Amino acid sequence: MSNTSNSIETNNEVMSKNNFIENVVIDTRYALARFIAQPITTLIIVLTLALSIGATTAIFSVVNGLLFQATPFKDSERLVILAQQDLTTDQSYGFSAPEMLDYQSQAQSFENMAEIHNMTFTMYGHNDPIRVRTGVVSSNFFNMLNLTPILGRVFTEAEDDIGAEPLVILTYEFWQREFNGQDDVINQNVEFNNRSHKIIGVLPHFPQFPAVSDVYIAIPSCPWRGSEGAQSNRSMRMMTSFAKIKPDFTLEDVNSEVANIAKGLANTYPEAYSANADISAGALSLHDELVKDSRPYLYTLLATTLLLFLIASANVTNLTLSQHSKRKREFAVRASLGASKARLAQLLLTESLLLSLLGGGLGLVFAFLGLDFLKDFAANFSTLASEITIDSTVMLFALVISTVSGIIAGIVPSFTKVNLVSSLKEGGKSSYSTDHGLLRNGLLICQFALSLTLLIAAGLTIKSLNNLQNIDAGFSASNIEILQVDLNWTVYNNAQQRWQISQQILQEVRKLPYVSSSALSMTYPNDTVGANYGSIRQAIQLDDRDFNPDEVLPNTFNRPITEGYFATLDSQLLQGRDFSADDDDKAPNVAIINEKLAKKWWPNESAINHSISFDQGENWLTIVGVVENIHEQGAAVEPSFQIYRAMAQSPTGHLAILANHEGAQPQGTQPQGTQRHEKGNSTFKQDIKKIIAELDNRQPLSKFESLQQAVDNSVSLQRFLAQLLTIFSAIALVITISGVSGVMSYMVNLRTREIGIRMAIGADKAKVITLILSYGIKLTVIGLLIGVVSAYFSGDWLSTQLFDIDAFDMVIYSTALITLLVISTLACLLPAWRASSIPPMRALKSN
Amino acid sequence: MTNKKTLINISKLNKIYHTDGTATNALKDIDITITQGDYVTIQGPSGGGKSTLLSIIGLLDKPTSGDYQISGVSVTKLSESQMAKVRNREIGFIFQDFNLIGDMTVSQNVELPLIYRGIAKATRQAKVIEVLKRVNMSERAKHLPNQLSGGQQQRVAVARALVGNPTLLLADEPTGNLDSVNGDSVMQLLSELNEQGVTICMVTHDSRYAHLSKRTINLFDGQVVDNTDNEQKNGTSNNKVDDREVAELMPNAITSSASSLVKNTSTVGA
Known part of the structure; x- marks a missing residue:
């Protein structure tokens, strides 16, 4: 053939090194023109990618900032925290x-x-x-x-x-x-x-x-x-x-x-x-110490966003396959003009990479926008949260996953064998089964399986949160405002001074017209600052048995409170009585213990009137009451052993002023809702400020919050996780539904002639709808069956990380299955209805 | 014609399609020779094998058996990428429904074969301008295909086929989607190109245009039943089969129509 070679091919005309680059430029130009010509499809693909890449990148930025990046100190890998332990x-x-x-x-x-x-x-x-x-x-x-x-x-x-x-x-x-x-x-x-x-x-x-x-x-x-x-x-x-x-x-x-x-x-x-x-000591790297609580949550979120990314990639690949099928004739023409398979693959890859990079770029913007939200979340477990940023590593990650997504979407159609003759003749029309049908169905099934997994994971997380919020915590958080005062301990340096001002504060608070009950305590349920105040680390002597110095109960706390504390919290005294004004520093020492401790020490008798001593019999406290167990450290934490002491007999410098205004609203407040809380707290704050200033104008206030806020804060991590999983599963649901709708529409397009033939030989509208619907539902059911299995495994893992849930929950699984099935049916219904509405003659001529 | 160099040489070529275990002989023992400067029309009824033969000549498809040579080089064993290269450098295609890429302008469509050949941009653009002038479409260079009439689109398709200076121009029903005025215009263009030395092989149903070619090959049931030199002034085929032979080749039910087709074909251009 050399003698027939073209005269136009001469060495100085043929591009060499620049050939590839110019081809890329040409393909890029063509791709951009196509995107502009098909704005809706382009927008759907770019948004799908942006949402998934944005979510994955944002979560990765947290994982990267907390787990992968070194602590921002010089030689941080050599910094360790030391601790001693009693084994x-x-x-x-x-x-x-x-x-x-x-x-x-x-x-x-x-x-x-x-x-x-x-x-x-x-x-x-x-x-x-x-x-x-x-x-x-x-x-x-x-x-x-x-x-x-x-x-x-x-x-x-x-x-x-x-x-x-x-x-x-x-x-x-x-x-x-x-x-x-x-x-x-x-x-x-x-x-x-x-x-x-x-x-x-x-x-x-x-x-x-x-x-x-x-x-x-x-x-x-x-x-x-x-x-x-x-x-x-x-x-x-x-x-x-x-x-x-x-x-x-x-x-x-x-x-x-x-x-x-x-x-x-x-x-x-x-x-x-x-x-x-048995004393020992150990060292933990500073980095591990700073991030040790975050790993399970971060890995859960990263796994979730990667699922979302897979769903989005499957969807985009499916969309690309549809586009590819519509462009069969174009590819055949290009092949007939001399484009090799590699050259066509290059074109497809250029287009899909451009789309994924556009999606990645937009995703990065989404990640930037969500960064503060995620930093607040990460601050729940590490002070390193302030170091989280979208740095070059995160950008590289976004670039990599964008490229991966682009390659997946571009490479799959590239491997398709195109029949040049039929493609040139039929203009790309073919049957669904021969037109990537298997691959397309497979991708859709994967999307359903992954979406169900995500939906069930979100359901389990929400249930866990719900369980946390609905647990009987042993108190009612409604209508209780709290104000903390840390007494200047160099001014109030003895018990008498501390009790004197405490007593005065309480008296003045009780005069406030909207306060129905009030009390003072060293700390209160879900108090993050005072959670470990009053921890008892020595053995306690009981009146009816020999002292055993080794019998140190873990997590036992000593909380000074005033009378009215349990009434203010609406906690039930199970036996005996509350403290009274008579339990002052001159009266015999008294204590109220919680039910858990009463059962531990006196399982077969009443604890009332028994005595305990913290100093091996030097001073005794008589137990005058047993109160129900209160979840002091959050709903997820089992109630600890609690010993409540009369504050008059054990004054503290850490004062929490609790005021219940149930039934008597602060002036100018709303009757219901959050607004009432804010205003109530604001009024309370001003009034307490005034009271404290009148008693000691050099004593600052420390912290204001409602007990409900403290309770809410104690589950903020779980709520945040539930919110994120819900958002991600909602995105996954939308992507999957758009996927099933797209695939079914495409299938209807390819089967229009078949539908025409069926109608010509007697199929009515209902039969055509059933034909299309049954196909879509079949794919949905297969995907959901696979999804149930993968959801079980993810649920099994979640059950080890979250509060009070099982891997399998019939209500959540059923709800998720029915939701996906119903939405999928609705998504199939539109193309099915359209198919049944095509006039038979037009359908027959559609090829 | 004997002095002309052989461009295409097909011998004992067969094409069998297998569908669900059933074998269909689309082409049977085809022997065809096309010389440089030739203008061959392939005719025959639907399913006769015309398009299959054209696809194989254009290297869009591969024969099941037999030999196919272009300029003396066998192309039946070429790889896909080698075939793409030959298509790009040696063959130009003109399709019934034009097959222009809708998202590309006229000049971009025409430029495409040169891009695939790796021609430098300046040369490409010069060639595109030149070939568009040749088909009287230079003023429409920036238009999109959907802004052109059918005849104009086919002229662009011809320009695209010609831009790489192919050895062989293949046209599959080039007037099939055109009205008679535009059809005549395109056929006139092809005749002119042939007069300028371009070798053309065309499939057409339209017997009005077959006479424009120098030679007509009739296919029936995948076999060559007639290979007529239209330039022979006596109106007889140099390779004509008589009615008896036709009767042997064709099913009884359609013998008469096939015979008449052969007669019609042999008299075109007489």
Whole structure:
């Protein structure tokens, strides 16, 4: 054939290296023209991809920010958090000051070791007195994290010494909030409780741990840490310790070393530990510590969005297949003009990649828009949430999944064998069964299976949330407003002073006209700040048996309350009585225990009139009442052992003022709904502010919330998960329904002539509708059957992660199945109706 | 004609379609030779094998057996990509329903074979302008196919077939979707192209146009039943089969109509 070669093909005319690029440009131009010519189809594909890629990318940004990215500190992989443990009771402890020194001197694997504990101070000298969350740290804390202040300086080693000048460093957020980011803040003096502190620096933003603080002070600035007792008492284990490992050591080395040190200290100082304690110590990487609670939730969400992505990809592939079928003639013409299979595949890939990149780009915008929402969600489990961002890794992820989706959608039709002769003759008309029918049906079945899985997962999550919200928590949250006051403990430094102001506050609150009942307590159900206040870690002596020092009950709490606490919460006293005004500091000590503890100690008799002692018989408390179990730490957490003490006999500096205004609305409030709560809280807040100011105008208030808000916050994570899963399953449902509708419409188009023939030989409208419907329903049912199996496996996993659900729930499965079946039937009905409405003559001529 | 070089040489070519276990002989022992500059019309009743033969000549389909050579090179064993290359460089197609790509302008449609051949842009554009002038469509270069009449669309299709300077132009019912005026115009164009040296092989039902070709091949039931040189002034076929032979080839029921078809064909252009 060489002698017949074309004269136009000469070396200087034929493109070589630029050929591929120019082909891509040509294909891109053509693809864009096609997209513009078919705006609806293009929009559907791009939106489908954008929703799935956006959701997947947004969730990935959280997973990436929390799990994959290193903690944003220098050498963060070498930073570890240390903890001591009593293996006998499985209780974890922090470190006392003497223990810190022992570890520092004995551990060979540490390059450095720092301490932190958190306190609350009242800050004066700048605007109104405010409550300030304070981190008390050793001077090397900031150097270990490689934090360079944006203003001023950090503490020096000399400033760790007892007696050094009281200094304070502000966090970036506190500086902005309280000092409006003013540069002249350095060297200003502010008063913390009763001591003046000089501001020496402002830190940059960083993810804080173990708790978020407003300011940081040095060791000697803390009255407790700087006290003689804290310096010498080995049992005062209030500090969190973290260390930087030397480069040559591993985490295993550290774990082994600190465990040995712990055992050595327990042998050397047995008096500092309870008898029979099996003391050990361990280290956890700082990153793992910061994200340990997030993994199950994040993996659930990532799996969910990947399901959504698969559903969207299947749908887009199906749409592309339909488009491809309509373009058979075009591809045949191109082939007849000399386009090879590879060249046609290149065209299809260019088009699908362009669409998926458009979808990916829009998805990235969606991800950006949803980022703050997700950061709030992630803040539930890690302070690293503030570090979450759409960075280059996330963008690369979006690009990769967009490309994958584009390749899937483009490559599948590329593998189709095209009959050039018939395609050129028939213009792409063919029968459904021969036209990717199997593949198309398979994709649709997959979509149904995955959608059902997602829908059931969402249903199970909602049920779990519902179970949480409907659990009998032992109290009623309605109409209860709460205001917390942390008394300045250097002013109110004895029990008498604390009780005096507590009593005055309560008396004034009870005078408020809208308050039907009120009480004071150290903490309240679902109080995130005071959840661990009053934790009892020693054995309690009972009046009717010998003292056993090893019998330390886990999760036992001592809560000072005033009379009226249970009435305000609407909790039922099961036996005995409530505290009364007579239970003052001069009266015999009394206690009310919860049902769980009563059953534990006296399973076969009443606990009333039995006595207990926290100090091995020195002082006794008579049990005067047994109250029902109250879920103090959230509905998902089993009620702990509770001992309630009369506040007059055990005054506290942490005051929660509870006021129930049921039946007596605050002035100017609405009778029902959230608005009432907000206004009620607002009125209550103002009134309490006035009361406190009249009693002590230097005492700030700490926190306002309604008990209902506290309850809602306790399930916010589960609610958030349920909301996201519901949104994702709704998107999946819409995508799947558009998929089934599209496939059925396409099938009707291909079978129009057949339908005409059937009608010509006597099929009526109903028979045609039945024909189309039965086909769609058959595919739906197959997909749903597969979906039930996959839903069971996902439900099985969810049941290990969520509260009180089983892998199989008849109501949820039935509802999801019926929903999909009904919606699918409706989606098939339109094309079926259209098919039955085509005049037979037109149908017969349709080919 | 004996001095002309052989372009297409088909010998003992068969095409069998298998459908649900049933074999259908679409082409049986076809022997055809087409020389350079030839203008051949393939005629015959529906199902006779015309389009199948044209598809095989155009390398859109493969024969079941037999040999097919273009310029002395056998093409029956070519791979799909090799066939695409030959289609691109050696063959131009004109279809009954034009088969222009609707989303592309006239010039983009015409440019397509050159893109597939990897021709540089400047050369492509020059060639497109040149060929559109040749078919009197240069003023419609920026139009979309749906903005053109059927005749204009077919002219564009001819331009697209010609732009790569093919050795062979294949036309499948090129006037089938055109009215007589446009049909005549397109046929006139093909005649002119042939006079300029383009080899043409055309399938048509329309006996009015068959006489324009130099040779007419009649297919019936997949067999060549007539191969007439239209240039012979005596009106007899150089390869004519008599009625007795036709009767042997055709079923009894349609012998008479087939015979008349052969007679009609042999007298066209006389």
